[in-house]
Amino acid sequence: MKLLEPMAIGSMSLPNRVMVPAMVTRLADEDGWVTQDIADRYVRYAKGGVGLIVVEAMAIHHSNSGPLLRISDDRFIPGLAGMVERIHDTSDSKVVPQIIHFMKVARSGWRQTIDMLSLEDIDRIVEQFGDAVARAREAGFDGAELHSAHAYTLASFLSRRNPRTDDYGGTLEGRLHLIGRVRENILRKVGDDFPVGIRFLSEEFIKDGYTVNESKLIALRLAQLGFAYLSLSVGGKFEDAEHVPGQVPYPYTGYSGDRCMPGAWYPPALHAGLAGEIKAFVNAKGYATPVAAAGKISDPADAERVLTEGAMDFVAIARGLLADPDWVNKVRAGQLDRIIRCDYCNVCKHLDGTHKKVVCFLWPKGDLQAPADDAVTTAPAWGSDKGNLKIRQEGGAAVLTWTKTPGAARYDVYRAADDGEVTVEDAVKVTRWVDNTIMAGMSYRYYVRACGPTGDASPPSNTVHLAPEMPADATAGRARTEA
Ligand SMILES: Cc1cc2nc3c(=O)[nH]c(=O)nc-3n(C[C@H](O)[C@H](O)[C@H](O)COP(=O)(O)O)c2cc1C
Ligand code: SF4
Structure with a gap:
């Protein structure tokens, strides 16, 4: 090459x-x-x-x-x-x-x-x-x-x-x-x-x-x-x-x-x-x-x-x-x-723009550097669909689903709100997670890591993004405020 x-x-x-x-x-x-x-x-x-x-x-x-x-x-x-x-x-x-x-x-x-x-x-x-x-x-x-x-x-x-x-x-x-x-x-x-x-x-x-x-x-x-x-x-x-x-x-x-x-x-x-x-x-x-x-x-x-x-x-x-x-x-x-x-996703750009330490959304939470490359790992690996993470809004919640991965003991759900700091929102044993804390006017980006019994985490799944829609009552309220 x-x-x-x-x-x-x-x-x-x-x-x-x-x-x-x-x-x-x-x-x-x-x-x-x-x-x-x-x-x-x-x-x-x-x-x-x-x-x-x-x-x-x-x-x-x-x-x-x-x-x-x-x-x-x-x-x-x-x-x-x-x-x-x-x-x-x-x-x-x-x-x-x-x-x-x-x-x-x-x-x-x-x-x-x-x-x-x-x-x-x-x-x-x-x-x-x-x-x-x-x-x-x-x-x-x-x-x-x-x-x-x-x-x-x-x-x-x-x-x-x-x-x-x-x-x-x-x-x-x-x-x-x-x-x-x-x-x-x-x-x-x-x-x-x-x-x-x-x-x-x-x-x-x-x-x-x-x-x-x-x-x-x-x-x-x-x-x-x-x-x-x-x-x-x-x-x-x-x-x-x-x-x-x-x-x-x-x-x-x-x-x-x-x-x-x-x-x-x-x-x-x-x-x-x-x-x-x-x-x-x-x-x-x-x-x-x-x-x-x-x-x-x-x-x-x-x-x-x-x-x-x-x-x-x-x-x-x-x-x-x-x-x-x-x-x-x-x-x-x-x-x-x-x-x-x-x-x-430009989370890194957003961190720079808000004068925070620049890290990548896809690194494990809290890490200041990319994880070491470990070719021989005991962590579960996603298939070719990279976990097929999907998102949909149901009322005031974001529902995430993904595919089961062999060897996974749990799944860590990562989120960045408004492309800001990255947080691990939850660790779950099933392949579904509901985020009840979303708000219209914000934007949310998620991915999931599959973790083995010793805690070794897979690479990130595909990422998904949601900009929640305003609920009908709030829309009506806004129309009144603007009138
Ligand atoms: C967090 C961040 C900081 C950057 N800081 C600099 C910088 O100090 N000097 C510079 O010339 N460009 C800077 N850039 C621009 C990058 O060097 C690059 O031109 C830009 O990200 C587009 O390339 P990419 O698509 O490969 O990321 C920065 C970009 C990012 C995301
Ligand atoms: S994936 Fe990482 S490096 Fe790429 S734009 Fe998002 S935060 Fe920046």
Whole structure:
């Protein structure tokens, strides 16, 4: 399989073509230090055989934004170095940090925009990016990645909505000016033998935002500047984000956010076509800069297809690898039926958006990491129907039914209400369970695990979703209130 072939990105030799792109975990401590939990999260990907691990966005500047990693000072180097060493000791996975500059956002909905930055502010940002890449090298990372996607500073300069009227805006060249200066500063501080990739948007997916017509040109300039790889994302902007009063706006709540982390209703590999256009354009201009793109690629057949069709050189699998960090090892072993498939429920996104520790809905309750892969397990296994879990609403209750599994002593019923925290609602001996605590206006997602006599649990069944209907009396009441 092309997917499992090694590839080189500058001085980095990837053991295969699977990348886990940056995913904030909210497992850092409040001051941005590496914790045991966050290091465990990335070691887990290394254990699972991922080719390139991009550690979640870490700030290059001093910021007070909760448990997000920092690389803004030399004092953060030892913690980062410890995590990198553990990753390198685990497998031949390569690891880079995603480095980010972001601006202030307030609970009132106010946010700082790039036209508020003075020329001195911009000079400082240029230096901070160069210093952060130098620290990444010092910490032993194999390279670094600039975050120039979504709602953050570099992306706001690249944006077609860039409001500046000086050398940093106006024309496409003006919008690219900051990136050019950042690249030059990195080369001066770190040299050209340390691979530095960049993540940016193939489409902004906002009104008046740029489309692939411009991202092709942006990609060309980034290749000309010598970036080691181009990692493509889409959307994730503040411009169309919903603002819940009293909460900091989250740039993944509008349509552009939907496109960035597409839910179950979107088709698989939906942004591969954009990547293909960009890659073809850059290659035709004589640059072989490797291209990867994310967006619902988690079926091994889709991953292989986007490579063999030439849409990208390596694949970015975010939530698919969060759900199952052993994805690569299972593909290599031909154990496709053992892959825990992400169902794109976006519980993880919701946890991030509400500033909670990011875990997967499909992991056992309370676990901060994916369960160890145990091929020889005494746990019951679902048949090919994955338990055939079904749901229906009966009055004010949700009725769940599933198929009996040989060896099951009990079944644990998992639930996430409004895509929030995951709870085990009950343990039952029969293949039916009734949820009497549902409420119209909420949404509920469920799955079941079959447990053996020693408590070993099967993988999750299929998941089901219910948005309860309003009972007739409440509907009548609402009509009266609205009248
Ligand atoms: C919980 C969560 C956190 C994320 N954090 C980041 C981040 O720090 N930087 C980034 O560039 N993208 C981030 N993303 C976007 C992913 O890298 C990826 O582009 C997106 O999930 C689509 O890929 P997928 O369909 O394979 O999940 C995050 C996504 C999720 C679900
Ligand atoms: S929480 Fe849902 S969307 Fe996120 S990784 Fe798990 S299954 Fe996928």
